[in-house]
Amino acid sequence: MLVSILLILLIPNLIISVPYGTVSEAQLITNDIVSIWIYNQSSWSYCMCQALQFEHATIVAFNYFIDYQSCELIPNDPPSNGSYYMKSSSNSVIYIINSNFFNSLKSICCSDISWLLYKIQLSNTFNSVIVTQPVGLVLNADLNLFAIISGNERSIQLREASKNMTGKQFTSTETNAQPISYHDGIYFVGTNPSSSATLYNFYSYDANLTQLPDMYFPEGDPQRAVWLFNNSIVCLILQSDPRSILTFVNWNSSASNFTHNRTVAIPFSQPYGLAKSNDDAIIYVSGDKATIYQLSTSTFTWSILVPNYNSTEIPMSLAVDSCGNRLWVLMLGFGIRIYDRIYGNEIASWNMSMSYPTLYDMILTSDYELYLIDKSMNQLIHYGLSLTDQCTINLK
Numbered sequence: 361m362l363v364s365i366l367l368i369l370l371i372p373n374l375i376i377s378v379p380y381g382t383v384s385e386a387q388l389i390t391n392d393i394v395s396i397w398i399y400n401q402s403s404w405s406y407c408m409c410q411a412l413q414f415e416h417a418t419i420v421a422f423n424y425f426i427d428y429q430s431c432e433l434i435p436n437d438p439p440s441n442g443s444y445y446m447k448s449s450s451n452s453v454i455y456i457i458n459s460n461f462f463n464s465l466k467s468i469c470c471s472d473i474s475w476l477l478y479k480i481q482l483s484n485t486f487n488s489v490i491v492t493q494p495v496g497l498v499l500n501a502d503l504n505l506f507a508i509i510s511g512n513e514r515s516i517q518l519r520e521a522s523k524n525m526t527g528k529q530f531t532s533t534e535t536n537a538q539p540i541s542y543h544d545g546i547y548f549v550g551t552n553p554s555s556s557a558t559l560y561n562f563y564s565y566d567a568n569l570t571q572l573p574d575m576y577f578p579e580g581d582p583q584r585a586v587w588l589f590n591n592s593i594v595c596l597i598l599q600s601d602p603r604s605i606l607t608f609v610n611w612n613s614s615a616s617n618f619t620h621n622r623t624v625a626i627p628f629s630q631p632y633g634l635a636k637s638n639d640d641a642i643i644y645v646s647g648d649k650a651t652i653y654q655l656s657t658s659t660f661t662w663s664i665l666v667p668n669y670n671s672t673e674i675p676m677s678l679a680v681d682s683c684g685n686r687l688w689v690l691m692l693g694f695g696i697r698i699y700d701r702i703y704g705n706e707i708a709s710w711n712m713s714m715s716y717p718t719l720y721d722m723i724l725t726s727d728y729e730l731y732l733i734d735k736s737m738n739q740l741i742h743y744g745l746s747l748t749d750q751c752t753i754n755l756k
Contacts, residue, residue: 380408381456387423387449388434389471396433404455407431411457420458427451436461445469445683469683470728473698473708480730481710483744485523491740494733496540497677497721498547500567506723506731507547508740509537516540516547516569521729523742531569534561539632541585543594546572550582552599562596579605579623584634586643587611588657593621595634595643602629606643606655624660627653635678635687637701644687644701646675652689652699665704679724690722690732716741 396414401407404424410433411419417435424431428451434444436458446454446469470476496509499521505528508517514537517530538552549563562575562582575582580598587594594611598604608621626645633646643655650671655662665687677690680701687701695712699705712719716734723731730743 381454381459383446383454383456385450385452386454387447387452388421388454389445389447390434391445393435393444395435397430398433399428399430401429401431404431404453407433408455408457411455418458420461421454421456423449423452423454425452445471447471447475471683473686476728477698477708477710480728480744486741486743487523487525488739488741489525490738491517491733492738493735494738494740495538495720495735496549497723497731497733498540498542499723499725499731500542501544503725507540507542508733509533509540509549510733516549516565518569519740521725521731525731525740525742529569531565531571533565534563537563539583539597543585543587544591548575548582548585550584550597552581552583575618577607579607583631586634586636588636588640594618595636597626597631597634597645598623599631600629604629604631604647606645622660624655627662633675633678633689635680637680638684642701644678644680646678646689648674650675650691652678652687652704665701666699666706667704676720677722679722681724681728682726688722688724690719692719693717695719696722 419433420436421434494510499506518528520526539550541548547565564572580600583597585596604626606624610619630648635644651668652666654665674692679688687699696710698708718736732741
């Protein structure tokens with residue numbers, strides 16, 4: 361160990377030859393995880409030495425505060441015991457020692473939304489590919505493939521969830537297929553609008569796009585679905601004019617084995633967007649009006665999260681991000697608006713209407729990759745890399 365310390369002091373780059381990452385002008389924050397502070401460290405390399413030889417815990421990263429010549433060592437605690445947050449900080453740098461640890465986390469909260477959105481907008485991994493009339497988009501559980509509904513005659517395509525979005529396979533589906541959801545290896549396809557040939561069917565396809573038995577809902581046209589409470593309940597939009605509903609179904613691990621739980625009337629007739637809070641306590645629904653509604657899953661009562669404000673924008677797709685307190689909304693006629701999901705106030709926005717006038721659907725991954733589709737422009741769009749790059753973590 362003495363030799364290693366001397367190498368750090370005399371020739372730092374030799375000992376820091378193992379892969380590590382940096383996040384400039386940022387700080388890693390921990391919640392319910394005890395960090396270790398070390399002072400009087402004139403260089404980040406001294407902190408690196410301290411982190412590598414620390415005996416009481418495995419250190420996965422540290423914050424180095426240049427002005428204060430101090431470092432904060434971040435130990436490897438199981439994610440269930442605490443949370444990791446990243447925020448902008450002009451006087452600190454994050455050094456990532458174990459990138460695999462961070463890659464294995466399902467999500468890290470980038471708490472500075474302005475910084476995060478700026479990084480996404482300026483991402484050098486922007487790409488778009490031509491897809492004829494795309495109308496629906498969903499990501500699989502492994503985060504490596506997404507399915508897209510597209511075409512005049514409608515087909516399902518599987519594409520790589522990457523910058524290139526390479527096509528893998530496709531199959532034909534119903535001519536009015538549009539919304540698509542995913543759960544446990546199955547793609548569920550709804551219809552919009554209905555027709556006599558496909559009335560009230562919720563279609564399902566396995567990972568190889570082999571069609572499975574349909575689910576029949578006579579109350580209306582199936583739209584999007586979310587799974588709740590350890591996947592024991594599925595919540596599904598059933599669209600009908602003039603009365604649409606949310607149906608809650610007892611889910612028994614199979615599309616062919618379900619029983620009805622309850623239904624709740626939706627306050628408007630044409631709902632599209634559907635999302636849930638990370639704790640399953642709130643369901644968010646949007647549709648043909650700019651108003652965004654929320655439903656408590658404990659009382660099953662509605663309230664308005666975001667009023668209309670006489671807007672002509674249509675909230676097509678909703679997503680709660682990894683921080684848990686932000687609702688991303690894809691607005692037809694504008695772009696992306698981000699709201700505080702507790703209080704409903706807008707905290708950030710991105711006007712994309714000049715380039716993409718008819719945005720129809722959105723995927724926001726847990727590590728802030730963004731996939732979009734524009735129907736009239738025939739575009740499938742990608743912004744950002746996964747968190748290891750999107751939050752400016754650069755491997756050395």
